[in-house]
Amino acid sequence: MSLVTDDKVYFIEGLAMNGLIKSFQQRGCGDKKLEVIVETLEGEMLSTGCLDEKTAKKIIILLSLYSKWGKIIAQPSQQ
Secondary structure (H helix, E strand, O other): OEEOOHHHHHHHHHHHHOOOEEEEEEEEOOOOEEEEEEEEOOOOEEEEEEEEHHHHHHHHHHHHHHHHHHHHHOOOOOO
């Protein structure tokens, strides 16, 4: 699993916006700490590393929204 530190969260969010995320989940990693694990369409596993709970939950919400939008944005227009 590749480690993507909290300063690289934008990269993971960008993947979601472009429809390149297959799945994501959160996992506990200490006292009030969570790690966001992402699987790309190519099967690569990425991690945010341990973040405070509030930040990790915000990332999960954003990934959920961005993944939905990414499916719409990344599709060629049907005219």
